[in-house]
Amino acid sequence: xxxxxxxxxxxxxxxLCVAVMLSVMVTGAGAAFSDxxxxxxxxxxxxxxxxxxxxxxPDGSYKPEGNIKRxxxxxxxxxxxxxxxxxxxxxxxxxxxSDVRNTPNAAWAEKYIESCVSQGIVxxxxxxxxxxxxxxxxxxx
Numbered sequence: 001x002x003x004x005x006x007x008x009x010x011x012x013x014x015x016l017c018v019a020v021m022l023s024v025m026v027t028g029a030g031a032a033f034s035d036x037x038x039x040x041x042x043x044x045x046x047x048x049x050x051x052x053x054x055x056x057x058p059d060g061s062y063k064p065e066g067n068i069k070r071x072x073x074x075x076x077x078x079x080x081x082x083x084x085x086x087x088x089x090x091x092x093x094x095x096x097x098s099d100v101r102n103t104p105n106a107a108w109a110e111k112y113i114e115s116c117v118s119q120g121i122v123x124x125x126x127x128x129x130x131x132x133x134x135x136x137x138x139x140x141x
Contacts, residue, residue: 033062034061035062038064039062039064051080052084067135068136069132069135069136070131071109071132072136074112075112078112078115089114089115091110091111095110096113096117096130097113097129097130099132100113103133
């Protein structure tokens with residue numbers, strides 16, 4: 001091992017592999033979203049839902065045509081790394097990024113973002129910013 005980031009990345013890779021494998025085995029066990037008929041990869045969505053990695057939106061939808069925000073993926077990673085349970089996380093007195101704590105629709109995710117940053121899983125976009133409401137790109141994922 002060359003650095004301490006390796007174990008977390010290995011665990012994250014393992015969790016994602018297990019989710020993919022379970023997607024083959026778990027059918028119909030996930031949440032029934034109000035827009036279920038629009039979901040193309042139902043097995044993967046059902047597996048992630050059954051593992052509590054995703055839960056949909058407050059209105060009961062999944063929004064499969066939508067994008068995943070950088071803040072949302074941090075929560076998904078934290079829950080996946082905690083075995084599908086909501087982790088107990090705190091926030092630092094001084095935030096790492098200037099655009100999270102006081103940004104509408106982003107402050108809720110500060111503890112997840114800070115946790116992922118401290119584990120070396122994610123980083124900012126430069127200039128002391130995280131861009132929590134920005135979309136996750138394939139490269140970032």
